[in-house]
Amino acid sequence: MEKIKVHIQYLGVIRLLINKKKEIFFFQEKPNLKILLETIASQYGKEVDDECKKQMFILYQPGDRAGKVMETQDLVEDGALVKIVSLVTGG
């Protein structure tokens, strides 16, 4: 069955918590934000799941070099890159 390959790049707190910069996940269907979160939670547990929910997910669909902030309804295409990064806050 065709699989959807999604590249994940961890930045910010998540990267330091799991000590990992990137990962590839495979899905049967195009995942949305909820499914991505569930997948990461199942892999790394509650603490990471809790922190992930506070992060910004930047979606780079195949061929897109600019990226956009991922919204709930967005579906991730095969070959896309998703960066999980800390929210911009003051400093």
Add this chain to the structure above:
Amino acid sequence: MSYCQKALRVNLTTGIIEIEHLSEEFLSEYIGGRGLNMKRLYEEVPPEVDALSPQNKLFLGVGPLTGTSFPGSGRINISAKSPQTGILGDSNAGGFFGAELKFAGFDQVIIEGRAEELSYLFIHDGKAEIRKAEYLRGLDVPETQEKILKELKDSRVQVACIGPAAENGVMYSGIFCNLVRAAARTGMGTVMASKNLKAIAVKGTGSLAPKDVVRFREIIEEIDQQIRSHVEYKPRVMLGTTKLVHALNEAGCLATRHFQTGRFESAEEVSGEYLAERYKKKGKACFACTIPCSRFFELTEGKYKGLKSEGPEFEGLAGFSSRVGVGDIGSALKGVDLCNRYGLDVISTSECISFAMELYQRGIITEKEADGLDLSWGNSEAVLELIEKIAYRQGFGDLLADGVVRAAEKIGRGSSEYAMHVKGLEIFQADPRGLKGYALGVAVATRGGDHLRSEPSFEFTENPEEGIKRFGVPESAFRLEYKGKGKVVKFYEERCVLSDCLNVCKNTVVNMEILSFEQAAELLAADTGLAFSAENLQKSSERIINLERAYIVRAGIRRRDDTLPKRFLTEPLPKECGPSAGSIVELEPMLDEYYENHQWDKETGIPTREKLIDLGLENVVEDLLERGIL
């Protein structure tokens, strides 16, 4: 900790040192720290005073929470007329110095005149003395601290000092506490140097317990709990402000090659994550802080192997990396280290250098004019060499040492268009086109191009319901929208004033929005025994903002000066900036809304008579009337 109710007035010309009583009325109306300083600045340093003359005064102020167990309560405000901008000078530093001043028995120090020979001030337990400092001349910040501690035979003394940059008259020199805690902006170090004052050393063993110890402690425990459960707690502990390199880069508004774009291709190599993984030794906190957002690092490889220090903050890290096109973290950290040693403001220094690099790129200046330096983007050696040249006013560095406005004036050839400043103060490492509330805040900040006068971080929440609930419009919660930002900026200005008057950290009080006005009032009442209320505190904050506005209006500032460099108003962020691509700053409607919310005249930006009277600033009204401004 309460108030000491004492100010130390030191006249360096006459050598006379006096202690002044601070009334409860003064303290209630102006709270502490920045508030006390601004009141004095308005009354004692009129616009006619030359900022580098003995008539300018340096004010150091701490707040009623300074030295208590409130998280991050060791901060201090240092203020004067700014030699860099010619208007309000004010700077704020963390660390431990502020707390020590409180333990020594003072809420405020006023330094006036000029010493005949290079001196330092030693304040200890209610007393002060002016000491000879010729042996400290030319020493950098760490050397100065080391020698003073050796002379005083006490390693627990806290030292605030200037480096060689200030002694050489560099206009954006700072005053450094705890080596790297910089009261950097607006040239307060330059003022200190003009007074022939090299350092202020403080030792205090006093203790002022809160009036209601039990209630004070209860509220502090609530605050600590709020901090630990806050969504920002972990990021701050693990990365501090260095997290902003990747965060802003992904948002498409990281200052890159002097704001020519908002995305840096080498962001990973200069990120906070990269630093934490490779070089962080351990976390570090300021006085009494629950959040160890800083760090000690040591470079274990590369050209600068062995470099170790505390820090950096985001502004320094990005200033000597993305802003100048350098993708090597070692070099960026070296740049920050040099600024700390020489006593330079990292934001102004990085702007002056990146300005020169853009001029070089555009052929407006040549390699010959830049002392033979190849100012191509990414040439880290040229950047580091320029920092030294600026600190010692050598060659091309001498031209840059007066700030980007004066540098552009001297160069001419249309270079002013590329000077990224507001009212003479160089701007920070985020692109205003990607943060419109911040853009407005920077345009109207009373000390010039500064992001810390308001820090409207609400615009990152992207929650339209919250936008409506808090500021009446959904767009207020979105950084790329301009509607509602006038209200948002005003709100956060008041939070910043509260933070600076209590002299606690803005990370907690402003960015994390810990400590409401109600909670602050209750805490201060328990601390001082004085009757504080949320309404009075908010009014005091507004009073201080209006006083500052009046100060700069008195110096000639009007609506026309509340602006931004042309690039941010007219040139959209390029396509590679992802979520921020295509954005410019719609400043005029935001300014209209801002003035309206402040009840200031929309045409001029001058506070109205009614507003000033409502805030109890009748003396300011009188002064402005006499000057023909009102």
